[in-house]
Amino acid sequence: MINPEGRGLVLDEKLLFEQSCAGRIGYSLAQLDVPDAQPDGALCRDEINGFPELSEVDVIRHYTRLSTWNYGVDSGFYPLGSCTMKYNPKVNEAAARLPGFSDIHPQTPEALNQGALELMYNLQRDLAEVSGFEAVTLQPAAGAQGEFVGMLMIRAWHEARGQKRTKVIIPDTAHGTNPASAALCGYEVITVESDGVIGKDAIAAVMDDDVAALMVTNPNTLGLFESDIREICHLIHERGGLVYSDGANFNALMGVSRPGDLGIDVMHFNLHKTFSTPHGGGGPGAGPVGVVKELLPYLPRPVVVKDADGYKLDYNRPDSIGRVQSFYGHFAVLVRAYCYILSLGGEGLKRATELAVLNANYVRARLEDEYTLPYKQRSLHEVVFSESGLANDCHTLDVAKRLIDYGFHPPTIYFPLVVYGALMIEPTETESKQMIDAFCDAMLAIAEEAKTSPEKLKMAPVRAKVKRLDEATAARKPKLRWEE
Amino acid sequence: MRYLPHTDVEVQQMLARIGVSSIDELFSGIPDDCRLQRLLALPEAKSESETLSLLKSMADRNSKLSEWDSFLGGGAYNHFIPSVVDHLVSRSEFYTAYTPYQPEISQGTLQAIFEFQTLICQLTGMDVANASMYDGASACAEAVLLAIRAGKKRRRVLLSGGLNPQYRETVRTYCQFLDIELVDVPVVDGVTDQQAASSLLDDQTAAVVIGYPNYLGQIEDIAASADKAHAAGAKLIVAVAEPLALALYKSPGELGADVVVGEGQSFGIPLSYGGPGIGFFAVKKKDMRGLPGRLVGETVDQDGKRGFVLTLATREQHIRREKATSNICSNQGMCTLMVGIYLALHGKQGLRQLAQINYAKASYARQQIAALDGYDVAFSGESFNEFVVLCPGSVAQLKKSLEAQGILAGIALGRDYQDLEHGLLVCVTEQNSREQIDRLVSALAGGGA
Numbered sequence: 001m002i003n004p005e006g007r008g009l010v011l012d013e014k015l016l017f018e019q020s021c022a023g024r025i026g027y028s029l030a031q032l033d034v035p036d037a038q039p040d041g042a043l044c045r046d047e048i049n050g051f052p053e054l055s056e057v058d059v060i061r062h063y064t065r066l067s068t069w070n071y072g073v074d075s076g077f078y079p080l081g082s083c084t085m086k087y088n089p090k091v092n093e094a095a096a097r098l099p100g101f102s103d104i105h106p107q108t109p110e111a112l113n114q115g116a117l118e119l120m121y122n123l124q125r126d127l128a129e130v131s132g133f134e135a136v137t138l139q140p141a142a143g144a145q146g147e148f149v150g151m152l153m154i155r156a157w158h159e160a161r162g163q164k165r166t167k168v169i170i171p172d173t174a175h176g177t178n179p180a181s182a183a184l185c186g187y188e189v190i191t192v193e194s195d196g197v198i199g200k201d202a203i204a205a206v207m208d209d210d211v212a213a214l215m216v217t218n219p220n221t222l223g224l225f226e227s228d229i230r231e232i233c234h235l236i237h238e239r240g241g242l243v244y245s246d247g248a249n250f251n252a253l254m255g256v257s258r259p260g261d262l263g264i265d266v267m268h269f270n271l272h273k274t275f276s277t278p279h280g281g282g283g284p285g286a287g288p289v290g291v292v293k294e295l296l297p298y299l300p301r302p303v304v305v306k307d308a309d310g311y312k313l314d315y316n317r318p319d320s321i322g323r324v325q326s327f328y329g330h331f332a333v334l335v336r337a338y339c340y341i342l343s344l345g346g347e348g349l350k351r352a353t354e355l356a357v358l359n360a361n362y363v364r365a366r367l368e369d370e371y372t373l374p375y376k377q378r379s380l381h382e383v384v385f386s387e388s389g390l391a392n393d394c395h396t397l398d399v400a401k402r403l404i405d406y407g408f409h410p411p412t413i414y415f416p417l418v419v420y421g422a423l424m425i426e427p428t429e430t431e432s433k434q435m436i437d438a439f440c441d442a443m444l445a446i447a448e449e450a451k452t453s454p455e456k457l458k459m460a461p462v463r464a465k466v467k468r469l470d471e472a473t474a475a476r477k478p479k480l481r482w483e484e
Numbered sequence: 485m486r487y488l489p490h491t492d493v494e495v496q497q498m499l500a501r502i503g504v505s506s507i508d509e510l511f512s513g514i515p516d517d518c519r520l521q522r523l524l525a526l527p528e529a530k531s532e533s534e535t536l537s538l539l540k541s542m543a544d545r546n547s548k549l550s551e552w553d554s555f556l557g558g559g560a561y562n563h564f565i566p567s568v569v570d571h572l573v574s575r576s577e578f579y580t581a582y583t584p585y586q587p588e589i590s591q592g593t594l595q596a597i598f599e600f601q602t603l604i605c606q607l608t609g610m611d612v613a614n615a616s617m618y619d620g621a622s623a624c625a626e627a628v629l630l631a632i633r634a635g636k637k638r639r640r641v642l643l644s645g646g647l648n649p650q651y652r653e654t655v656r657t658y659c660q661f662l663d664i665e666l667v668d669v670p671v672v673d674g675v676t677d678q679q680a681a682s683s684l685l686d687d688q689t690a691a692v693v694i695g696y697p698n699y700l701g702q703i704e705d706i707a708a709s710a711d712k713a714h715a716a717g718a719k720l721i722v723a724v725a726e727p728l729a730l731a732l733y734k735s736p737g738e739l740g741a742d743v744v745v746g747e748g749q750s751f752g753i754p755l756s757y758g759g760p761g762i763g764f765f766a767v768k769k770k771d772m773r774g775l776p777g778r779l780v781g782e783t784v785d786q787d788g789k790r791g792f793v794l795t796l797a798t799r800e801q802h803i804r805r806e807k808a809t810s811n812i813c814s815n816q817g818m819c820t821l822m823v824g825i826y827l828a829l830h831g832k833q834g835l836r837q838l839a840q841i842n843y844a845k846a847s848y849a850r851q852q853i854a855a856l857d858g859y860d861v862a863f864s865g866e867s868f869n870e871f872v873v874l875c876p877g878s879v880a881q882l883k884k885s886l887e888a889q890g891i892l893a894g895i896a897l898g899r900d901y902q903d904l905e906h907g908l909l910v911c912v913t914e915q916n917s918r919e920q921i922d923r924l925v926s927a928l929a930g931g932g933a
Contacts, residue, residue, distance in 0.1 A: 016599050016828050027566065027834035029841060033918040036840075037847035040866050043703060045734045050606045051832040056568060059828045063572045063596070063821075070592035072580030080582060087487050088580050091532050096756075097570070099550065100543025106758030107556045107895050108547050109887070115545030116757050129525055141618035141760070142814040144801070155661050180801035180811030186661040189806045225513045255524050256511055262518055272814075276487075280817030281593040282583040282615070282778065284760035300657075322657030326559050326621045326650040326747070327758025339539060345529030348485050354507045355490055361510050362498045378513035400586070410586055415802070432489040433498060464588035466785040471587075474783035474795040478772065480612050481602040 013065040017482050020052035026059050050484055069465045070281070071409055077435050079363075081382045081412040081424025082175070082221055084251045084273035086352075091343065092276065092336035101335050106327040110312055116331065117311030120304045123338045124288075127269060130349065131247070132260025133290030136269075138329040139300045143248060145324055146268025146287025147181035147215075152321040153266060153291065153298040154213045154242045155185050160319065163240065165212035171198050173221045173416045178246060187212060194220070194418070196375040200228040200235060207239050217246040218259065221416040221424070222375055223360065223382035225252075233263025242266065242295075250274045251428065252357060252381035255350025259290075266291045275337035286333040300324055355429035356381040359436055363425055366440040370447045374419050381428075387421025391451040396421040398457035399446055405456075405463045406442035485529070547892075549755070553920040554892040555849075557870045557911025558699070559620070559648050559725045560758055561750040563838075564915055569752045569825050579818050583778075587793045588785075593817075594792035597780040600820045603827050607730045608744040609737020610766035615778035616815040620725050620747030621651045623763030625658035626776045626810055627721045627743045628691060630767075632664055633809070634719070634774055635690030639664050642684055642691070642718075645671040646698030648725050649900040655693070671901075674702040674863030674872065676709065685716040691743075693721040696736055697729050700897075701870030701909065702863055710740025719743060726750055727764070729868040731839035743767050752826030753819055762819035775799065776810030838914060842869040845921065846912040852925040853910075859928060862907060870911045872897065872904065876931065879908050886927050893924065 054062075072078075078085035096102065104113055124136040140146040151168070158165055168182040171194045179189045190211070192202050197220065207214075214236050218226045226232070233243045245259050245267040251274045253259070259267050271277045272285035279285070291299065301320040302313035313328070344352060357380050364373070364383040371385040387396040400410035400423075412424040427436055449456045461467065490498075495507070504510060511519070530538065549562055556562070573579060577592060584590030584597075597615045604613035617623035628641050641659075643652050645668055652668075659666060667684055669692075670677045676694055685692070692713045694704050706722060713720040722736035724746030730736075736744045749761035767775060773796065781795035801808040830838060846869040854861045858876035875882055879896040886893040897907035912921065 013595075015595070015602075016824075017602065020831075024831075025834060026568075026829040026831060027838075029834065029837055029914065032841055032844055034845050034848035034921070037844045039732055039843055039868075043733050043866055045730075045732070045738070047836065048606050048731065048832055051603070051835070052828055053831040053833060054828055056566075056829065059568060059825060060572065062828070063578075063825060064575070066592035066596055067572075067575040067577040068592070069589075069595075070577035070581045071589045072577045074576035074580045078582065083582060085582060088576075089487060091535060093574070094536060095539045098540060098543040099548045100540070100546045102754040102756050103548040103550055104546045104757045105549055105554060105556045105562065105755050105892070106560050107558050108554075108892060109883075112547040112887070113545075113757065115542035118545070119539075119542055126526055132520075141622065142812075144811045144813045145618060145622070148811055152657070152661070175813075176801035176803070176805045176808070177811050177813050179806035180804075180808045183806040183808075184658070184662075184811055186663075225518075227513065227515055230515070230517060256520060257514055257518050258520050261520065278579045278818070279582045280579050280819075281581045281590070281596075281821070283814035283817035284618075284762075284819055285814050322660065323650065323653050324622060324657055325619045325654060325759070326648075326761070329758075330760040331757040332754065332760060335539070339535060341526065342530050342535045342538065343532070344485065344487075346524030346526035348488075348529045349524060349526070351485065351488060354510075355488055355495075357510050358490070358495065358498055358502075358507055361502045361504075365502045378510065380511075380513065401588070404586070404589055409582070409589065430487050430489065433494040461588050465591045466588055466789055466791040467787055469587050469785045469791045469793050470783045471793050471795065474781040474793050475798075478779070478796060479782040480598075480772070480779055480795075481605050482598070 011065050013062060015482050016052040016054065016062060017050055019058060020054060022053055024053045024055045026054050026056040076408060077431060077439050078409045079411045079425045079427050081426040082248050084426060084428055086276055086428040087430035088276055088278040089340060089343065092339045095339040096332045096335045102332065114310050117304055119338055120334060121306055121311055123334055124304060126341050127288055128290055130254055131267060131290045132258030134293045135296055136288050136290045137299045138288045138334055139324060140287040140289055141325050141330055142283065142285045143268055143270040143287040144177040144181060146289045147177055147246065148184055149289050149300055149324055150244050150266040150268055151181050151185045153295050154244060156298040156321050157242065157295060158212050165210050167211045169206055169211055169214045172418050174215060174217060175221065175246060175248065178215045182215065196222060196377055197224050197226050200231045203232050204235055207235060209239060211241050213242045213244050215244045215246065217249060219249045219252050219380045222384050223379045224375060224377050225380060229262050248273060249381065252353060254353040255346060256353055266295055271333055271337040276340040277333045277336040284330050284333055286330040352429045359427040359429060359431055362436060363427055363440060367443055370444055382424055382426035384419055385423040386419050392454035394450040394454050394457050396423050399423065401460035401468065402446045402457045403442060404461035408439055408442060552890055552892050553923055555894045555910045555912060555924060556892050558895045558909055559650060559747065560755055561726055562755065562913050562915045563750050565752050565754065566829055568829055569822055572825055573818055573821050578821055584794060587791065591791060594780050596821050596824055598782065598792050600824045601780060603824060604764045604766050607727065608766045609735030610744050611769045612772045613764060613766035614775050615780055616820050617763030617765050617777055618816060619761040619763045620723060620745060621654035623745035623765045624651045624693065624723045625655045627745045628655050628659065630743060630771065630774050631691035631719045631721060634771060638688050638690035640667060640688045640690060642667050642669050642681060642689060644669050644676040644694045646676055646700055647693055647695045647723055648699040651723055673865065674700045675704050675865060678708060682712055685712060685718060687717060689716055689718040691719040691721050693723060696722045696724055697726060697868045700863065700872050701867040703733060703866040703868065706736055706739035706741060726868065728839050728842060731835040732843060748823045752822040760816060760819055762816040762823060773799065774809055777812050778815050841914045845916055846871060849912045849921045853928060856929050869913055870909060873908045873910055874906050875908050879906060889927050891924055891927055
């Protein structure tokens with residue numbers, strides 16, 4: 001169904017600054033209806049050197065052309081492991097654009113924005129229900145910031161008990177944001193080795209009274225459920241620690257298992273993964289955090305609450321860790337996630353999880369005879385292959401680039417680090433069997449090409465806007481802006 | 485469900501190929517005692533029309549600025565967004581794409597970010613800007629962390645009392661468990677008390693942070709602050725919550741700032757109840773490698789064609805993990821695009837004209853209010869499109885009675901500034917017509933009666 005000969009019109013487009021023409025305008029400003037006034041000249045700048053001057057048509061064409069060099073979920077399959085590139089529903093976009101949501105100012109008194117506060121309150125409640133936590137904060141801007149908030153609350157909890165613990169245990173399969181977030185809280189990271197999953201004995205061996213917390217990802221970045229999780233949480237709690245869960249892979253659990261029921265104390269969600277809000281070429285996302293009762297006092301402020309008079313922003317939280325950004329969170333992203341939950345309902349969310357897991361296991365079944373599968377436990381929503389066994393010294397990178405020529409976005413590569421040349425494939429539930437079959441056909445064809453004509457992999461991609469780029473020089477001699 | 489394409493037949497085919505007889509078997513890796521034994525207690529799924537209907541009724545219970553006379557600022561600004569912006573960012577090749585880790589098929593995103601980085605450098609007068617942070621407040625916190633990392637053993641940071649209170653609180657949150665001493669510098673006549681700053685600066689100070697304009701709407705003396713900071717061996721961090729001001733006033737870079745951070749929401753990003761916005765972060769060449777966040781660089785491909793890639797990734801969490809310059813992974817993606825488009829449309833002339841209009845309207849409002857009995861403009865110095873009014877009586881009551889007349893008069897400052905109990909922060913932009921301003925003045929004159 002994918003036409004490997006199709007290329008479209010791959011138009012070129014210079015930088016904005018290179019097309020600038022003095023005197024061109026792309027704006028429309030109303031006439032001044034008050035007397036003009038001049039600022040203090042001594043404080044004023046010269047004109048902004050290098051700023052472009054373009055017509056509206058220039059700008060429309062510029063960005064339209066740029067968009068044609070991109071590939072989104074709306075273009076096709078996007079099997080990035082741990083990213084959950086599911087379809088971004090258009091009704092979500094319509095909802096976020098309702099003027100009653102987009103044209104409201106955060107400094108408006110709460111009584112005048114009850115609809116917005118109700119939406120946030122409901123979303124908090126729904127996320128808590130899906131995950132099994134007592135309460136949820138919607139403030140964190142992204143997953144990494146959610147992790148930071150979670151770790152701050154953990155540290156605040158310990159400090160409130162006079163505990164000066166200095167360490168955090170993190171498995172070797174963890175996303176890099178985990179140790180980075182722990183370090184931001186002043187913690188030292190103890191890495192523990194996993195064998196697919198983390199064993200309770202491995203945790204017991206490093207757990208002591210100096211460990212503040214364990215950070216887990218469940219299912220982990222290999223797509224495997226951490227089967228010892230209940231015992232591990234128990235172990236950590238017994239020695240006075242808390243357990244943080246990275247919820248990036250929550251798409252594997254909706255309606256099936258709730259982290260809050262397993263002993264997890266705090267977990268972040270990635271709304272731009274599990275809850276269908278768009279990835280936007282790198283953001284904005286949202287990273288709400290769910291907590292158990294013990295951690296309620298430490299939630300970022302303000303907290304959205306409901307009382308007899310309606311919905312309010314509660315700032316009266318003396319033990320709060322504070323705020324991590326202005327205002328209340330990425331409201332426009334929250335609207336999209338809430339719209340998604342309304343559209344699917346509890347049954348729909350569970351069905352989404354089931355089909356995500358079905359799709360990943362189907363990919364596994366179709367590819368495991370040809371690609372090396374390092375871990376044989378049951379996969380959930382994603383499957384990780386290794387590059388070992390690829391013919392003619394072909395690497396994961398080569399497979400990824402050749403997939404582009406076949407019309408697919410590559411999977412996640414070289415993560416997690418514990419797998420040699422990792423290829424992490426997460427199809428998500430919004431892909432049809434035909435699409436997955438086409439992808440698997442391409443993967444098998446590429447494995448064959450590695451044997452018979454490896455140069456096709458090594459020269460790939462040949463059908464994209466550009467060929468492989470010189471990343472080494474980009475790092476050695478950084479050119480990070482245009483200059484005249 | 486329209487997002488879930490599987491037919492029953494296909495599900496059976498797939499299960500057969502996998503070698504299991506039911507979907508439930510696929511979850512056999514989850515122990516029984518970890519399985520949820522009931523259905524999720526969520527409302528039943530709604531159709532598309534029901535969903536939109538419900539959300540519209542929620543949206544209708546909010547206060548759209550198009551239906552009010554709004555003079556609210558305080559870190560979020562009401563500016564007109566040209567139709568082009570939403571039209572372009574609605575292209576799904578932009579918003580449904582992922583982070584551009586596969587550069588060959590992400591040149592659209594990468595070039596747009598490279599342009600954004602350039603525009604921010606030009607606006608702020610700095611050498612290098614990153615691909616964005618979450619917002620102005622967190623960017624400010626990360627700037628403090630950068631200064632601490634660069635400051636060898638220095639652990640002290642001075643925060644101007646004129647810096648946006650939410651930015652100050654965010655910095656405190658970020659630094660609370662790190663060995664960093666945060667000291668507030670008092671404000672005098674609406675700007676940083678330079679004498680107090682001088683006496684607080686010492687050889688332990690890594691940085692001084694000042695708003696420009698500050699939260700009270702005033703234009704601070706950045707050059708003087710830079711000189712003082714540098715004399716003490718500290719960095720000057722300038723935080724710009726309303727970057728439209730930079731189209732009019734001297735750039736922080738040319739005045740001596742070492743780091744410039746701020747909030748880009750003014751440039752084409754809908755208010756959306758405060759989020760998402762976008763943080764910008766710019767430095768001089770010397771601090772390039774200490775930058776947090778993503779960076780896009782120019783390079784060539786195998787055929788010598790120009791292209792763009794994410795670069796200097798060794799600073800970032802996915803490579804350096806706990807030793808990274810930050811834990812940040814996402815940038816603000818779509819918001820960088822909105823800002824780039826907005827700035828490209830307005831350009832060199834338009835942005836300045838727009839700033840000029842804001843200045844003139846705010847000046848007009850300020851003069852009219854100053855002429856009212858019982859009201860004063862709090863500070864004598866230069867301000868841009870926000871200023872503080874001292875009101876007779878209770879600010880809270882005044883606001884309430886103006887609300888009843890369809891006016892959102894401004895922000896009460898008493899909670900954040902003890903000696904400004906009667907202070908009201910008023911913001912005037914190109915979105916406020918003369919009629920609206922006259923109505924505000926008239927309503928204030930009536931004492932809010």
